[in-house]
Amino acid sequence: MKSKKVFLLFFVLIIFLLYAFLPGVFALTLRVGAYQDPPLVFWDEGGQVQGLYPEVLEEIGRREGWQIEYVRDDFSRLLDFLRQGEIDLLLAIAYSEERAQVFDFNQETVWLNWGAVYARPSLRINSLLDLNGKTILAVKDDIYYQEMLKMVSGFGLDCRFLEVKDYQAVFTLLARGEGDVGVVNRLFGIRFGAQYGLEASPLIFRPVELRFAVPRGKTRSCLLHWTAGLQSSKRTRILCTTVLFIATWRCTNPGRCPAGSFTLWGLAVGRCWCFFYLSGFCGLRLLCGPESSGKPTAIFRKRYCGVAAQNHAFLCTLTLKG
Template identity: 25%
Template sequence: MYDITRGALRLCVACLAVVFCAVLPPARDAFCSTNATAPERLTITIGGDLHYPPYEFLDALGEPNGFNVELSRALARVTGINVQIRLGLWQNMREALDKGEIDVLQGISHSAERAQKIRFSDPYTTVEYSIFAREDSPMAASLADMAGRAVLVEEGGAMFDMLRRFYPRISVSPAYNHENALRRLAAGHGDFALVSKTAGKYMIQMNGLKGIRPVGTPISLERYCYATTPDKEQLLELVNSGLEMLKANGTYAELCEKWLVVPEPDKISWADVFRYGALILVPLLLILVGSLVWSRMLQRKVAERTHELQLEIARHLEAKKELERKQKVIIHSDRMATLGVMASGIAHEINNPNGTMLMNLPIMLDSFEDALEVLDVYYEENGDFLMGGLPYSRMRNEIPQMLTDMMEGAQRIKHIVHDLKDFSRKGEQADMERLDMNHVVEASLRLVNNAIRKSTNAFTLSLGSDLPPVFGSSRRIQQVVVNLILNACQALPDTSRALTVATSYDEGINAVTLQVIDEGVGISAKHLDNITDPFFTTKRESGGTGLGLSVSAGIVKEHFGALDFESTPGKGTTVTLSLPAMTDDSEAGAASASTGPQPDGARI
């Protein structure tokens, strides 16, 4: 009876193929042979999702694989047609079917809405869709519970169509496939994901996704079919017949067992465990005792060699990292040197016209004062008159003040340009000298005065009196002070927060200290130990390079000083710069420091 049925099915398939070739329009004659003596087999293209394991996906070699793929190839064998499998993004495959770029779409859920545009084969399996949630997701056991929540769904899939049509209160967040939806859910995006329960558990296990799981009972049981456009509906007859044949010959059951059934572990009684354990352990123990000494010796030698290799690898990695760090520092130093040359050139160009103003403004003031006697006589004889569009009686006192303000402004420009030129010059050992820390701080403040005024309305400067001098490069220390103040300004969230700069002398460590105290956002404890590392920054998105504090720490180290940070997130940060004070006993040491490097022990 089985053979008769199978033969009848094959005959039916052959007849359908002949009918299909006869009814196809001329534009599709490429599917059927026109040579009666050498008929060609029908070739169709079947599309599917490129990443929907275990149903369909691209394997490690980039080849189509999975339950749907093997089922389609089995259909090709029993129906005598050629099948080309084409996998891509599901939404693209839906569009490819509509455009006629593929003939049949595999693994599509049947729905009344879709049936208005495409034709479906008989269902060949069912797919349970479940709600997947994180541990911190809200409680939800049904679609109604997810109203107002963000739900990740594969764009163009059955759940995507259903939610858009019947559940407008759910915020649909499209994903390009099921795995993308699960990965985004695990990363904290959205509240839930609607994914096939079988595929979802498979993807979670294969990709090691943590903290997500299916919750509640399945919310939808979808009929899984093949589909095509109405003009190729004859293909579904071949598909339906082939499915019947695969179910009859057992191939369908084998594919289900291979891809869709997760085998339960066999249960073994404790008696069997002890019996089989004894049969296995006794020979193993005998072998183990005989090889123990030999293996120990090998393990010792392998461990020694492994340790040597690990040390060698660690040395090479450290050397590589150090080389990369130095290369980055060299590149940045070269850029800063170029910037210094540009700054010096700009300062020179500003000095020329500013010098003209400084030279001419005193002459103009003297000239106006000389002309006052004549102008006063004219005023007494003829009354008030206009000067520059304003009454002379007013301009007589304002013009001297205006000229005086202009001279003071030009002098300020001169000081700022001088400070800028000093700041842009690279410090060298020849620059080392006795320094007044208060003068260095005042020069630095002139450079950053504009940034301070924009950042805070509560700036306080406290300069200690009778500070002992320090020995160092004014330009290099000034660079450190500028970096610390600019960092403090950038940490202030609004202008109501305070910024304080203070100098003092610490007798306990014989050091001159500078404290920059801000009421900014603070630094988290996990970052405090890394803030002076080269290229470490928490402001990368706003243009930070992570080199300011690193360069500053290097300069402080060159001056045998210390740079300490104390911070409370949300309350502010205190940075303390300490430099050795020069005393009578340290004069000789300062002189020797200017001629060569000092040992590491000569620090605060």
């Protein structure tokens, strides 16, 4: 009997040491889909995945001990991988009721976006009717492309659509004259439109919430839920807001240092602090798998900070045009 207790104690000690010194053995490995949509998510020439969404995910993963394995591909193919359960999570995907029937989404928005129409300066596009007879470049399965199809059909316009793999291809072909107008998201357009010699039209449409998505009903994947709360201290709220502001600036202004404008920093942090102090901040609740009767489940709760929708316009003004 005594030998059994010694053996059990020795076994528990070995497991503890393995968990302490070899965390990778027990770490949750997530296969995460990444596509080219700078500055939200993209990879550089060396294949390193970067962007606002990877930074947020990697910070959570660092605290939780996750192993993150990126799967780089076109957005359309990644949607198929997510449907088939070949990846565990997809970054920066626009939420819609139709997609919510196929995927599970986190409940709080990380970033707000909407569609924009770009063209060469020689072509004036002032209204939707000006698209009649034009060739429109768009990304396959993109939510703004799907909305543009509905609008064009609703007005009975005669347009030709060319599907490409990403927004960079839209602007590249548009600059070469292989199309008349291009449909992209507003953030990509603001960031890269001038580099390709393109101008934004007054047309904006389909505001969407960009979230994280996992295969529907897959218990292996971790579903991220944003929930409101006041459990964090004021210091944590200020710190989280500042960290997210820094990540946003770094992703939207590569090579530029925001530290030179102390006034903007003071306004940004002050405004965000006031908002979070009065109305609370957005925390992150991580649920791994459903609860089962009579058995403990792997439910971990952590609080992380996110930018609320009311602060998006202010942050975008500072980061994109500051």
